[in-house]
Amino acid sequence: MYLPNFEYFQPDSIEETCQLLSQFGSKAKLFAGGTDVIIKMKKELLSPEILVSIEKIDQLKKIEYVPGKGVVIGSGVTHNDLVYSELLHEKYLSISEAARQMANNQVRNLGTVGGNIGSAVPSADLPPILIALGATVKITGVKGDRTMDLEDVFIGPGKTVLAQDEIITEVVIPDQKMTGSNYIKFGLRASGALAVVGVAAAVQVENNAIKEARIVLGAVSPTPVRAKKAEEFLKDKKISDELLAGAGVIASGECVPITDIRASAEYRKDMVRVFTRRALRKAIDEGHA
Amino acid sequence: MSEKHSYVGKNLQRTDVLDKVTGRGKFTADLKFSNMLYGKLIYSTHAHARILNIDTSEAEKLPGIKAIITAKDVPSIRYGLSPARYDENIFCIDTVKFYGDKIGAVCAIDEDTVYEALKLIKVEYEALPAVFTPAEAAAEGAPQIFEEYPRNLNTEIHQHFGDCDKAQEEAYYVRTDRFQGQRTIHGVIEPHCTIAYWEGKRVIVHAAHQSVHYLQHHLARILGMKEGDIRVITPYVGGGFGGKLDVSGLDISAIILSKITGQPVKMAYDLEEVWLNGRGRHGMDMEYTTGVTKEGKILFVKNEIVIDGGAYTGLGIASAYYAGALLTVLYNFDNYKFDAYRYVTNLPPCGAQRGHGQPHPRYAFESHLDHIAEDLGIDPIEIRIINARKSGDVTPNGYELKSYFLKEANELARDASGWKDKKGKMAKGRGIGVGNGGFVSGAGFCQYRTDLPHSIAMIKVYDDGSHAIVYTNAVDIGQGSDTVLRQMAAEGMGYPYDDISIVSHDTDLATLDFGAYASRQTLMAGWAVKRAGEDVKRKILEMAAEMIKVKEDGGYRSGKLMPEELDCREGIVFMKQEPAVKITFAEVARAYFVKNGLLIGRGYYHPGKLGGQHKGAAVGTSPAYSSATQVSEVTVDEETGMVKVLNTWDVHDSGVAINPNLLHGQVHGAFAMGIGETLWEKVMFDEKGKLLNGNYAEYRLPTALDMPPVHSMILDTFEPNGPYGAKEVGEGATTPTLGCVANAVYDATGARVSSLPLTPEKVWRAMKEKREREEK
Numbered sequence A: 001m002y003l004p005n006f007e008y009f010q011p012d013s014i015e016e017t018c019q020l021l022s023q024f025g026s027k028a029k030l031f032a033g034g035t036d037v038i039i040k041m042k043k044e045l046l047s048p049e050i051l052v053s054i055e056k057i058d059q060l061k062k063i064e065y066v067p068g069k070g071v072v073i074g075s076g077v078t079h080n081d082l083v084y085s086e087l088l089h090e091k092y093l094s095i096s097e098a099a100r101q102m103a104n105n106q107v108r109n110l111g112t113v114g115g116n117i118g119s120a121v122p123s124a125d126l127p128p129i130l131i132a133l134g135a136t137v138k139i140t141g142v143k144g145d146r147t148m149d150l151e152d153v154f155i156g157p158g159k160t161v162l163a164q165d166e167i168i169t170e171v172v173i174p175d176q177k178m179t180g181s182n183y184i185k186f187g188l189r190a191s192g193a194l195a196v197v198g199v200a201a202a203v204q205v206e207n208n209a210i211k212e213a214r215i216v217l218g219a220v221s222p223t224p225v226r227a228k229k230a231e232e233f234l235k236d237k238k239i240s241d242e243l244l245a246g247a248g249v250i251a252s253g254e255c256v257p258i259t260d261i262r263a264s265a266e267y268r269k270d271m272v273r274v275f276t277r278r279a280l281r282k283a284i285d286e287g288h289a
Numbered sequence B: 001m002s003e004k005h006s007y008v009g010k011n012l013q014r015t016d017v018l019d020k021v022t023g024r025g026k027f028t029a030d031l032k033f034s035n036m037l038y039g040k041l042i043y044s045t046h047a048h049a050r051i052l053n054i055d056t057s058e059a060e061k062l063p064g065i066k067a068i069i070t071a072k073d074v075p076s077i078r079y080g081l082s083p084a085r086y087d088e089n090i091f092c093i094d095t096v097k098f099y100g101d102k103i104g105a106v107c108a109i110d111e112d113t114v115y116e117a118l119k120l121i122k123v124e125y126e127a128l129p130a131v132f133t134p135a136e137a138a139a140e141g142a143p144q145i146f147e148e149y150p151r152n153l154n155t156e157i158h159q160h161f162g163d164c165d166k167a168q169e170e171a172y173y174v175r176t177d178r179f180q181g182q183r184t185i186h187g188v189i190e191p192h193c194t195i196a197y198w199e200g201k202r203v204i205v206h207a208a209h210q211s212v213h214y215l216q217h218h219l220a221r222i223l224g225m226k227e228g229d230i231r232v233i234t235p236y237v238g239g240g241f242g243g244k245l246d247v248s249g250l251d252i253s254a255i256i257l258s259k260i261t262g263q264p265v266k267m268a269y270d271l272e273e274v275w276l277n278g279r280g281r282h283g284m285d286m287e288y289t290t291g292v293t294k295e296g297k298i299l300f301v302k303n304e305i306v307i308d309g310g311a312y313t314g315l316g317i318a319s320a321y322y323a324g325a326l327l328t329v330l331y332n333f334d335n336y337k338f339d340a341y342r343y344v345t346n347l348p349p350c351g352a353q354r355g356h357g358q359p360h361p362r363y364a365f366e367s368h369l370d371h372i373a374e375d376l377g378i379d380p381i382e383i384r385i386i387n388a389r390k391s392g393d394v395t396p397n398g399y400e401l402k403s404y405f406l407k408e409a410n411e412l413a414r415d416a417s418g419w420k421d422k423k424g425k426m427a428k429g430r431g432i433g434v435g436n437g438g439f440v441s442g443a444g445f446c447q448y449r450t451d452l453p454h455s456i457a458m459i460k461v462y463d464d465g466s467h468a469i470v471y472t473n474a475v476d477i478g479q480g481s482d483t484v485l486r487q488m489a490a491e492g493m494g495y496p497y498d499d500i501s502i503v504s505h506d507t508d509l510a511t512l513d514f515g516a517y518a519s520r521q522t523l524m525a526g527w528a529v530k531r532a533g534e535d536v537k538r539k540i541l542e543m544a545a546e547m548i549k550v551k552e553d554g555g556y557r558s559g560k561l562m563p564e565e566l567d568c569r570e571g572i573v574f575m576k577q578e579p580a581v582k583i584t585f586a587e588v589a590r591a592y593f594v595k596n597g598l599l600i601g602r603g604y605y606h607p608g609k610l611g612g613q614h615k616g617a618a619v620g621t622s623p624a625y626s627s628a629t630q631v632s633e634v635t636v637d638e639e640t641g642m643v644k645v646l647n648t649w650d651v652h653d654s655g656v657a658i659n660p661n662l663l664h665g666q667v668h669g670a671f672a673m674g675i676g677e678t679l680w681e682k683v684m685f686d687e688k689g690k691l692l693n694g695n696y697a698e699y700r701l702p703t704a705l706d707m708p709p710v711h712s713m714i715l716d717t718f719e720p721n722g723p724y725g726a727k728e729v730g731e732g733a734t735t736p737t738l739g740c741v742a743n744a745v746y747d748a749t750g751a752r753v754s755s756l757p758l759t760p761e762k763v764w765r766a767m768k769e770k771r772e773r774e775e776k
């Protein structure tokens, strides 16, 4: 495990970051916490000659509420920033909790929201809960900004729609109709294990019925996926254990997991069934907590 | 001083505690020497292949490269543990035998250059068919890894005692079960590291190792040197668990590279290399057939174990014997048939790991025994008590148990855990299980054939008596031997613990000991330091008898004192009959020094001749055997198969605990290792024999969050063969855990997972299959 030589840039602004990325093209790699990039470089899965760090850009490190827009999370916000954010505790504890279950303290201190999205790892823990809450992302490149739904950012394992010069600058959680949300990570030990299955659910409950639901599955498809049939199935139905169990069964048919060293596809599918039901139940009973 | 002991049995502060908590303590990798070079091994990237050519020319051109060596530059000698199985070369000659096998070594002025060079070295291979399981290895027409191991069978054991077939005819009930144990790795915090440099004809080796003596001995043989020309020093060692007992490629290469370059050379493994060359636990397929009476008394056991050894033998020969040896220590039966087959495969070699060869067989037999108990309608603890051996027993394979309290351990674990109120009465998804274990307190024989004593100690007292130093080559690898040996030396001398320091694990400075393996330091080095302490005390009392003037009018006695009338404790020499008559140790020691010169004490330990006459009788012999019972409570998520261990009770029969806190520390650590091996850990390879999970993300050691509360309890027992009545705890405490937790999972689910680890998916599948069976 040996880290090859590289050049390191630490620009002060988003514009300069995009310019450097554009100027050096495929030789350059955007670098946030580095918890993913450095390991891939050591394993020679990535060999950039230039790293462009966003470390110095304070603007990207804020979590704030912007009226009319929602909760704005800068892409340079670390997992532990999410864990300890009072704003999130108040509005979406479910995001803090998802972050708290990630990795270990050292990695949570370094790893960022932008990196968790940008690495596009199927088992990443933040995208499911963010997508369940209808998050959009702001993407900035040399030619300017664009905004899109987070769920449309992912193309496949390690692949996003971002162009070489583009970076995610913020993630926006819009004001919600959803009354509850929740993410359950299922890893193979209590801490420091990647998700074998991750299920996020958000629900809008009215008069003991589900008006709307969003279910997002992680680690069971090339990208995080919505369980849209299960969502449809739940729409405008009275809440019951059978209903939620039924949604679980449908969701388990909406993913295409692989068999790897952590678990078999068959097991993952069944865990989607179990955790969809549990995540829905928790979102119904406990709100965004 | 009314208590029996001043220091033994006390929770005195660890010798290394400040160094370790402040980070001041130096491990091998922390050491730096001027002009030191950095080296790395060159590893094979094939599981089995012929080496056609090694081209180092590009790498040699790299500025900063100092030396590159391969098989052609080093002696072609073979080495290992037992002469019949010396099967490893310094570097591969002709063929590589696993993905990660050592082909050569490189050293340069810094690490970056070494890594650059490794990329430039081109090895041409002709791939050969490979075998990755014992079944593949044994198959007709399978590729041969070694000429001397036909059908790749590397070790075959047949130990038969009594008459199993006859007992089988007489048995009320006979049952057969099969289990599988996985490959695991120790998970040492400190990766292996070695630094070597030469001083004239002598070489100085600093190494993360468990035995300075064995390293010195094996290096001398491999390098054709005299033992005295090799000085081995182990600084602080960050855990061994059996993985730092074999000679490593780092040790040999650092010495040779340093010889060539004339500069100190540091070599270390990175984490993945620890997996490849660290020699963890063997994978085993185990079958047990046991016959019992109606009451559950065991009449015979037939035990067949097939072992995946990996590419070389090393300590693996001992692992194979240990796999069957110690069952007879736990349970009382006369008819025993142990057959084992250790195969070489094209995977990393396996060796010793905490509990050496035993944890898997313990898991298997403890699970098997629970099934028998269930079939007979006997409580699992009851069947263990019925069959538990007792003090004074001699096993059919020739081990003598001086003190042995497995029955009492079961009873205490049962009562402390509330077993009777819980077993069979727990809520759905909850379970409770029991497992027994134990270990040797040091091996009865040296690794190699010799008549040397197993441990020697020396104590030197300062000229003014103000300080004493214990010398021993016991190796403190974190288990705390430096501390307990100081305690026993202080007790033996009758001298303050705080005024004794220890010089250990340095072959030049300290005295012979075989090192930290087979749970031997407390008992064996303990005897040596105790005796060295008593030797000092004897000299002090003789001197004091001349110095103390007893007054005529004292009323009790007149005239000259005899040494037998005196004792010494905590630095004060006093008259046993009249403790007010006293003199300080320091005064006496100074007078001794003036009269005789240096005051030293000498201690010697040899376990004597142990064991029976059958082939392999030596393995498993020991002066003393510990026993242990664990009870654990678990919950199992019935939908996911996820197991959570809620609570554990461990009762250890370790004789007198020299330092109870250190004992509890061993139990906690052993339990963590044990649940890791039971529930999560497994070394995995792809279909080409390449390691898949050489990191702690995918090789899941337990974390603090996975640990339940551990209630560690010590039985109040005394071992006549142990110093101050002590025997082992270090390895024995790992051995009950696997069976105990597996039995608790079975209790919770009614579904047996017959292979380790009990991953959520396997438990899920077992429950599913059970449901499907029941629905039919």
Ligand SMILES: Cc1cc2nc3c(=O)[nH]c(=O)nc-3n(C[C@H](O)[C@H](O)[C@H](O)COP(=O)(O)OP(=O)(O)OC[C@H]3O[C@@H](n4cnc5c(N)ncnc54)[C@H](O)[C@@H]3O)c2cc1C
Residues within 6 Å of the ligand: A029, A030, A031, A032, A033, A034, A035, A036, A037, A038, A039, A075, A076, A101, A102, A103, A104, A107, A110, A111, A112, A113, A114, A115, A116, A117, A118, A119, A120, A121, A123, A124, A125, A126, A162, A166, A167, A168, A169, A192, A193, A194, A195, B697
């Ligand atoms: C021990 C360990 C445990 C881990 N456990 C978990 C876990 O439990 N759950 C989990 O989800 N992940 C886990 N990870 C993976 C990783 O740490 C996270 O995905 C983390 O969020 C990555 O963030 P980073 O800032 O370190 O990313 P970097 O390594 O800096 O970057 C990762 C990728 O994202 C790109 N990128 C970074 N910032 C942006 C941006 N603003 N816009 C666009 N692209 C960007 C980079 O170019 C790169 O391709 C673990 C990693 C380690 C080492």
